[in-house]
Amino acid sequence: MSKPYHHPISKENPYKLVFVCLGNICRSPTAEGIFIHKVKEAGLEDYFYIDSAGTAAYHVGESANSKSQATANKHGIHLPSKARKFEYADFEDFDLILAMDSENLSNIKELDRKNRFSDKIKMMREFDPSPGNGEVPDPYYGGLEGFENVFQVLNRSSEALLEELEPLIEKES
Numbered sequence: 001m002s003k004p005y006h007h008p009i010s011k012e013n014p015y016k017l018v019f020v021c022l023g024n025i026c027r028s029p030t031a032e033g034i035f036i037h038k039v040k041e042a043g044l045e046d047y048f049y050i051d052s053a054g055t056a057a058y059h060v061g062e063s064a065n066s067k068s069q070a071t072a073n074k075h076g077i078h079l080p081s082k083a084r085k086f087e088y089a090d091f092e093d094f095d096l097i098l099a100m101d102s103e104n105l106s107n108i109k110e111l112d113r114k115n116r117f118s119d120k121i122k123m124m125r126e127f128d129p130s131p132g133n134g135e136v137p138d139p140y141y142g143g144l145e146g147f148e149n150v151f152q153v154l155n156r157s158s159e160a161l162l163e164e165l166e167p168l169i170e171k172e173s
């Protein structure tokens with residue numbers, strides 16, 4: 001596995017992550033909410049900038065899906081997202097772009113025509129200690145159990161991702 005685009009993290013130079021799925025109403029808002037929660041729990045909110053986006057525009061402006069919200073709330077996590085479309089400027093703005101599945105990955109890479117940003121683009125489940133088939137499955141058309149599975153996958157992956165990034169934080173003495 002190649003390493004994500006790493007840099008020393010400080011309050012002046014926070015680490016910027018964007019989680020990306022198709023609609024930006026189920027998977028990536030859940031990942032965003034979980035990661036925000038973990039960062040706050042660790043007292044590291046000044047060191048990260050966390051966002052999510054979708055490769056499609058169907059749901060722009062919408063809050064997270066009600067089943068995603070109910071599942072996250074059950075675990076004590078709030079999902080603040082309003083859906084937006086992933087755009088070219090995000091390649092410049094973010095340090096790490098995390099695709100939920102291989103379709104998201106190919107849509108993102110298609111936008112990066114000159115292959116300038118490939119070291120910033122990763123699959124979320126590269127960080128999952130139990131990566132399964134490597135995809136965060138789309139729960140949109142299924143029942144609550146699919147949303148719970150997505151939550152568990154994203155919770156494990158976010159935990160491992162934060163553990164990987166934490167040593168890059170340079171705290172002021």
Ligand code: 4NP
Pocket residue numbers: 021022023024025026027028058138139140
């Ligand atoms: P997401 O799920 O990509 O995890 O937000 C979906 C949301 C909406 C649709 C597909 C997937 N849709 O086709 O509208």
